[in-house]
Structures are given as structure tokens and as C-alpha cells.
Amino acid sequence: MRLGTGDRRLRAETSGQDEVRRANVSTVLRLVHFGGAKTRSEIVAATGLNRSTVGALTAELVRLGLIRERHGEVVGKGRPSNVVEPVSHAVYVLAFDITAAEVAAARVGLGGYLLQVRRRLHQGPLHDVAGVVAHLAMLVREMRAKAAPGSICLGVVVSVPASVRQPDGFVRRSPSLGWYETPLVELLAAALNHELPVAAGNDGDLGAIAEYLRGAARGSRDVLYVRGQDGIGGGVIVDGELLKGAGGYAGELGHIVVRPQGHHCVCGARGCWEAEIGDAAIIRAFGRNPHESDIEDVLADVATGSRRALSGVRKTGEVVGLGLATLMNIFNPDTVVLGGSFGSLFPTMEPTLHAAVARALGPIREQATLVRSELGSDAQLIGAAEVAFADVLDHPVRTIEALLPSLRPGDASQADAVGSTGEAIRASS
Ligand SMILES: [Zn+2]
Incomplete structure (x- = not known):
């Protein structure tokens, strides 16, 4: 695109x-x-x-x-x-963002307006793909029923934290959803009786597209987007184009190795960036048990300004910055956008982050601005919608x-x- x-x-x-x-x-x-x-x-x-x-x-x-x-x-x-x-309601896209925690759904109108947004916890086990697809199909019907009479649905686009083959949207692997070799697009299209075009994309890619077109990276040409959550979602824009790679899998930024003898990663390697600083690692850095606490607890700790919280912020900023410095050296971005947990922690960890990013080469570091995501948890929905708007815009x-x-x-x-x-x-x- x-x-x-x-x-x-x-x-x-x-x-x-x-x-x-x-x-x-x-x-x-x-x-x-x-x-x-x-x-x-x-x-x-x-x-x-x-x-x-x-x-x-x-x-x-x-x-x-x-x-x-x-x-x-x-x-x-x-x-x-x-x-x-x-x-805004002349033509619209139904956009979904599936994470390990919830399904976010939006009807996005021309002009990028979020006409309707709903967030729901998963209603059944996540590994039950048929159940998730049935839930999505139900949301599609509900949101279409709410659309203005005569308005046109251009299609359905689903964001997933997964290696998604392009152009057919086949999900190769998603450890956080437990989906492997999953024909998501095919299943959803069938559940909708093939009445609408369906597509799927990687959450990091769609977040990068959204921040580039409508968010914190507007006006930039070379963008690095990272979203901290279970794993790390990432997307790279090079001279105004999304970096896709041979199969559409480029931008798996979470699996650069930052500590060779570090934690085991879901991909089978050790010390991947996301194993070292995904949500579970951040929660541990704050002295909490990831099975009992979540990122909201961490943010509440930050608000207290306790010594333990300050230490957690410092540890998190150092490891996030370590990965960013490597990626900045490779891509020479003008804008680095931090979303998800990294975005939530950005205001407090910014000084540590800047110190850690100082590892990147001087000329590269001088050109890059580190910013917090503007679109937050809506980024994937907005990016997904832009995929389906492409035809009508062209x-x-x-x-x-x-x-x-x-x-x-x-x-x-x-x-x-x-x-x-x-x-x-x-x-x-
Ligand atoms: Zn890995």
C-alpha cells in the first residue's frame, strides 16, 4: 500500500x-x-x-x-x-485490534473519524479461533446495523500481534494469542458470507501507519514505531513507505537479542528484547509478580513516586533504550514513536531513555526525536482503517x-x- x-x-x-x-x-x-x-x-x-x-x-x-x-x-x-x-459517514471501515486481553472494534469513517468504538474482553478461550471469529462476525453485524442508512462499508481489517503473511493476511504465528498457521482472513470472510472484503495486518505495522499518517509522526519520512505489551509490536516506515520485507514479516523488532544469556523468549531464543522488557518483565522490574499484577498496577506505583517505583522506571528505561539504540543505528529514523506500555511510561522514563539511547551513533541520535504515541490504544484501529481506505483514496x-x-x-x-x-x-x- x-x-x-x-x-x-x-x-x-x-x-x-x-x-x-x-x-x-x-x-x-x-x-x-x-x-x-x-x-x-x-x-x-x-x-x-x-x-x-x-x-x-x-x-x-x-x-x-x-x-x-x-x-x-x-x-x-x-x-x-x-x-x-x-x-465522515459516507464510507467506513470496520477495524479490529485483537490483543491477548481484549478485542477492540471501531467503525472508522472517511476522514479517519472513530464513529463508534467498543472494547470487550475475550468472551471465550483465546486459542479457540472459531470462537474469536464468531465474536468478530457478531461485532461486524452490530456495528453495520448502527451505521447511517445508505453509508457504504469498505471492508473489515483486523490487527493481530502476529507474523502475518501479505498480501493474504494468513497468520503464521502469534505466541501471545496462541495462533499458528491460522487462516484468519478466510475464516472471517466465510463467517460474513463473503459479503465484505477482509484483510489482516501486524499490529506494529498498523500502529506505525497510523502514527505516520495521523499521529505523533505526521510530517516525518522515516519512522520507528514500538508498542510495548505482552511482546513488543514494531513497524518501520522508510522514506514514506512501510517496510514489508520479502513475506510481509519485516519489523519484528521484539526479537533483536539484547542479552544473550537472558530470559527465554516465546520464539525459542534467549534474551530477546521483548523477553527482557515485555509487560511481564516491566512488572518484575517494579518488584511485582506478573501473575498477580498488571501494567495498571505499575502505573499506580509510578504515581506514588516510591523508591521501588523509581528503580522500576530506571530499569525499564535502560532496557527499552538499549533496544532502541540498536534499531536507530539500523534505520536512522527521524521519529521514534513509543506506544503501549512504553507510551504509558514515557513521561517518567524519558530521562533514562535518553541516557540509554546515547549508545546510538552520534549523527543518528542527533536526527531522531523520541515521542510518545499520540493515538494510544486507537493506533491499530486507525491504521487498520487506512488499509481499507486505500482504494477509494486512489x-x-x-x-x-x-x-x-x-x-x-x-x-x-x-x-x-x-x-x-x-x-x-x-x-x-
Ligand atoms: Zn524472541
Whole structure:
């Protein structure tokens, strides 16, 4: 998938009127999807297109029901510039984030709006894949029922803490879920009677995408994202593209070895970063038993400022920083985003973290900013949604007309279908 928030290259590189028009419609839709409401004047300035072209492009997107226009306020002299904004409920994605603890589900609308979010503890044993799939299918039906009449579901995307083969979303291994060689996408698609496209992705990759497009790494080009939880989820953006690797498994940052004789890791090796500083190790660093305490207890300890808590913060920051220094040397990121438990502990462990990260090479260290995740536990949901928005952003006309044949120009049933069945998206009016 392409992650760029603009479509800058296309106007220069492609030929043919249709392709230029497709690229321009796509560019305008991306601007408001990622940047929110814009005046026509701002779109003119951002795209370099002339005013009448922008008017024709926004009219096309209004026809498709994807954006709406309203009169802007008069600022200074001259006519007010119309404001263009995405119609959040015109098209939506159902996004899931499965962790060892819970299932988070969201209906995410155009513009990246979280229209509905629900978090539920697993209702049965996690290793019972059929049971988890049935739960997801039920949530899909519930959330679709709550969607605005006539809005279009673009698909279902599931985030899992797993090695996920791409492009088919087959789960190869997930020690924290206990899933191995699991055809998650196939099972969920079947449970939904193949009515919706289904995809799956690694939680670290989707978190990286979300923070890059909409969170703490907006405007960056080279991003390292790490999410501390049971294990460590990670994702890497290199020059604006998600690093995938040969099979889609790149970014398993939790399995770099930071202490060769250290704790046994679920992967079979010893001293992996996630074995040394996953949630269980953090809880131990705070002098607690991982079977009896969780990260919330650790955060409560931090709030007390006790000596034991300060020691826990220091130990955690050192090991997190040790891994980060190695990864920074490899990827030379401009932004390092810490999510999950690392994000929760970030404010208190920041000084230790900076001291530990000083192990990275000077020129690399100077270029990298360490930041806390902005999207928190919503990151995976938002990243998952962007995967399914890609088609409509790249090919707005083709994608919407395929989903709503009544909108095709020259379709005799157009007026009637829009007027009577409510199937067409007219939310903009
Ligand atoms: Zn490992």
C-alpha cells in the first residue's frame, strides 16, 4: 500500500486526460481525508491547480457523496472561499485490534473519524479461533446495523500481534494469542458470507501507519514505531513507505537479542528484547509478580513516586533504550514513536531513555526525536482503517461507482435509485 498523504508524483509522470483527472480527484480527496476541512483557496494553494479545476474536482467528489461543501466566512476583502470537508459517514471501515486481553472494534469513517468504538474482553478461550471469529462476525453485524442508512462499508481489517503473511493476511504465528498457521482472513470472510472484503495486518505495522499518517509522526519520512505489551509490536516506515520485507514479516523488532544469556523468549531464543522488557518483565522490574499484577498496577506505583517505583522506571528505561539504540543505528529514523506500555511510561522514563539511547551513533541520535504515541490504544484501529481506505483514496470514482452502480453517468436508473432506495450516499446534502 502507498502511504503518501499526497499524490504529488502523478501529475508529472502520467499521461492521458483520464489518468490526470483520476490523480487530481485522488489528491483533493486525500487532502481532506488526512487534513480535515479545507477552503477551496487552500486546496488551490496545496495542489497548484487552478480555481476552476479545483471547482470541477470538488463537484465530482460531491457527486460521489464523499465530500460536502459549505459557504465559508468572508475574511478581509473579496468573496468567501467555500469550505470542503469529508462526509465522515459516507464510507467506513470496520477495524479490529485483537490483543491477548481484549478485542477492540471501531467503525472508522472517511476522514479517519472513530464513529463508534467498543472494547470487550475475550468472551471465550483465546486459542479457540472459531470462537474469536464468531465474536468478530457478531461485532461486524452490530456495528453495520448502527451505521447511517445508505453509508457504504469498505471492508473489515483486523490487527493481530502476529507474523502475518501479505498480501493474504494468513497468520503464521502469534505466541501471545496462541495462533499458528491460522487462516484468519478466510475464516472471517466465510463467517460474513463473503459479503465484505477482509484483510489482516501486524499490529506494529498498523500502529506505525497510523502514527505516520495521523499521529505523533505526521510530517516525518522515516519512522520507528514500538508498542510495548505482552511482546513488543514494531513497524518501520522508510522514506514514506512501510517496510514489508520479502513475506510481509519485516519489523519484528521484539526479537533483536539484547542479552544473550537472558530470559527465554516465546520464539525459542534467549534474551530477546521483548523477553527482557515485555509487560511481564516491566512488572518484575517494579518488584511485582506478573501473575498477580498488571501494567495498571505499575502505573499506580509510578504515581506514588516510591523508591521501588523509581528503580522500576530506571530499569525499564535502560532496557527499552538499549533496544532502541540498536534499531536507530539500523534505520536512522527521524521519529521514534513509543506506544503501549512504553507510551504509558514515557513521561517518567524519558530521562533514562535518553541516557540509554546515547549508545546510538552520534549523527543518528542527533536526527531522531523520541515521542510518545499520540493515538494510544486507537493506533491499530486507525491504521487498520487506512488499509481499507486505500482504494477509494486512489480511485475515488471507480471505487464508488463500482459499489453504487446507480451513480454511473448515463445509468438510466440513477435518479430513481438515489431518490427512492436510499442506497446511494446522499449524506452530503
Ligand atoms: Zn524472541
